[in-house]
Amino acid sequence: MTGLKPIIALSFILAIGFLLVILSSALFGNYFPLLVVANYVLTPLPNAICGRASSSSSIFSDGAESSSVVDLGRFLTGFLVVMGIALPGVLAHSGIITVPAMAMAVVGGLLIYGTVVCFGLFFMEEEEGALGF
Template sequence: MAGVKTIIALAFCLACGFLLIILSCALYQNWWPVLVAVTYGLAPLPNMLCARCGYSEDIFTDTQTGFADAGYFLTAVLVVTGLAMPVVLAHAGVIGAAAMAQSVTGGLLVYGTIVAYNHFFGQDDEY
């Protein structure tokens, strides 16, 4: 059972992640890396939307339907986009290597916090 210390630690990690993303924009006067925060903010939405209709209603089977798989796929697309976007921007010369490193590190912290929150506070379907 997760407690208050877990919530405080997750909030600290989330704040550090967003701080790194914002600093990667503000320190180098280029606001393109802020798109990483948008993609990581949208990343859990497909799983949340598709989870409602993701499992079959049959009590004898515990199989997933295509909705859950589509939610996982769309979440993976958003996470890979969030990781690859700063690399592509740095390769194109739009942002610097330091801004890319800060943006990728901040994005990993943000999505890692989302995954950890779902792990600690997710609902178990055990009866």
């Protein structure tokens, strides 16, 4: 039962992050901050695609290509994370959205990304504990 409390807390923080992003659009009558949500959907795709491509390598590869494919996936994921945080700033700088909407979208994005990282660390610790490492 002790493992359930962190999951509930992280889910609550994730919901607050999404609420901030949605409110940054709805309160100010401009729905451009919702472009950040599309970024949240696209962010895990490079790691998933490149990880799948490296695991299905042929017998002729020496492993060097697979690590470069994984590195490319990590680079693209990092680029999308930074873009998700910087996109509201660019929109506010160009006058498309207001500065309070930008602040709410950035804080919501940081909460969402932080929660996803914490979920990953939490489940990684559980798998290592179950395997005895």
